[in-house]
Amino acid sequence: MASTPFTLPRLALVPGLLLLAAACSSSGQPSAPAPHVWTLRQVRESSLFEGTIAGFPASEWITPRGHPLPQWSPPFHDTQLLQTEDLDGLNVLPAFSEGQPAAFSVAEIWERVPEVWVQPWYVLVTAYEPSNPSAYRLKDSIPVVDVEEESLFYSPFWETLYVVVPEDTPPDRYTSATAILSAGLPMHHGGALLAPLAPKDVLPATAEGSTGPVRPLTGEAVGTARQGDAWLHGQQISYLTFGSSNFTWNTEASSSGIVDETALYLFAGTGPDGSLTPLGLPAVVGTGPRGANRAARVSASGVPQFGALTRPHLALLPTSAGPFIPSTMGLLKDTLRAQGSVTVVDVHLDIEARPDASDYALRVALNPDCFKDPAKFPAACRWLDSQAAVETNLAPSSLQPQDVLFTSPVLFYDGKKVGR
Structure with a gap:
């Protein structure tokens, strides 16, 4: 995929963020809250201390090791399953997309950040083969990145750049982007890579005794992530990769490098104070921004190229609407009936007996x-x-966008696991 030099979008991001933070203070009013990127490391810390981020409990996204997994515990189940003891777990969140079951996780939160930019991910190769760019990867070398987690320039959305070096290059010869750029080495543009900088002891949630993460409600195996190391300013850091070709970005001159976002609809009811309150039902992952009416884009291998960066919207349901709740989820039925935000109907036993009944759960x-x-x-x-069904059938005033973005790797789509 073609792109403009990375120095341009990175510098262009500065004025926007600074103006956003300083707009009110320049007029004599109290300063607006500053933009903040909640990295996976910070989301994990918040979940450990039962904190909230942008009004959402961090425990919705990460389950500490040995703790009950939300979607496998009451009220969704009568008993509870625990996250494995050796890792903290990125919760696997059930969803629907394009009329089919899906699943995703939330790894990072971009609070009051209007847009996210792709960044360079340098890979050393001794020769460049367009049909298989990694075929000549420099032995024992690791990638090189240029932006740390604490920076407002940070992004987990990378474009791979293949850097051609001599065959006898030591694997630790280039340990910073500055060294690579100063050497004037040949480079070739590659594809998209979703890889948050992250601790080594966090992976998609896996229950004790299980061999890998699965989609709640239906139990299919979902994709996971792979841990790795990269160079950053001469130091080794760890990252978590969810695979490649799973997002796109703008290549127009006026906004080149901006990652394409997708609408994420979280069903809600009206709380006692009149505000919208999420109901905890599976979300709907869109295929583009709200109102885009965009067909689903998938890679040649079937990887969805949407959903990795989402804009959550609270979607107010009419009280006459309701979820498909199997009889085995009696506790959830009682909970939702007590709330009164949706209509709870007992499913006919013949429908529950259908071989595909689990696909309709919630x-x-x-x-x-x-x-x-x-x-x-x-x-x-x-x-x-x-996305089309939500936007067509719910009033625009019922869809409230939130001033956050999620790094939200899709782990299951179109009946197949996605990711590593």
């Missing part, structure tokens, strides 16, 4: 009475399980 319909009629299910249901 999927929201505008007309949940359709769960009572086996002859018309599922065609008669007006599902809210895609």
Whole structure:
């Protein structure tokens, strides 16, 4: 993928962020809260101390080792499963996308940051082969990056740049971007890589006794991540990669390098104070920004090229809408009935006996009475399980965008696990 030099977008980001933080103070009013990037390391720390980020409990995103996994514990299940003892877990969050079950995690939160920029990820090779760029990777070398987690320039969204070096180059010859650029080495643009800088002891959540992460509600195996090391200013740092080709970015001259965001719809009800309150139901992962009406983009290998950077919207459901709740989830039925934000319908036993019944677990319909009629299910249901369905069937005033962005790797899509 072509892009402009990285120095331009990185420098362009500074004025926008500084103006955002200083807009009110320059007019004599109290300063607006400054932009803040909550890295995976900080999200993990907040979850350990039961903190909140941008109004969301951090425990929704990360489960400390040995603690109950939210989607595998009450009220979703009568009993609870615990996160494995040797790692902290990025919660695998069930969702729907394009009318099918999906899953994702939230690794980072961009609070009051209007846009995120792609950054360079340097890989040393002794020759460049376009059909297989990693074929001649310099033995024992590790990638080189140029932006630390604490910087407002930080981004987990990278474009791979293949840097051609002589075959006898020591693997630790280039340990900073400055050294690479100063050497004037040949470079070739590669594809997208999603890899947050992160501690080594965090991976997608896995319950004790399980062999890997799975999608709650249905139990399919989902993708995970791989840990690695990179050079940053001469020091080795760790990262977590969720694979390649899983996002796109703008290449137009006026906004080159800005990562394309996707709408994420979180179903909500009205709280006692009149504000929207998330209901904890599976989210809907869109295929583009709100209102984009964009077809799903997938790579040649079937990897969704959307959803890795999402803008959450609270989506107010009419109280007449309701989720498909199997009879095995009686505690959740009681909880939602007590809240009164949605309609809870007992699913007909013949529908529950369908071989694909688990695919509908907690999927929201505008007309949940359709769960009572086996002859018309599922065609008669007006599902809210895609971006188009949400935006078409819910009033624009019911969709409230939040002033945050999520680094949200998709782990399951179109019946297949995504990632490592």
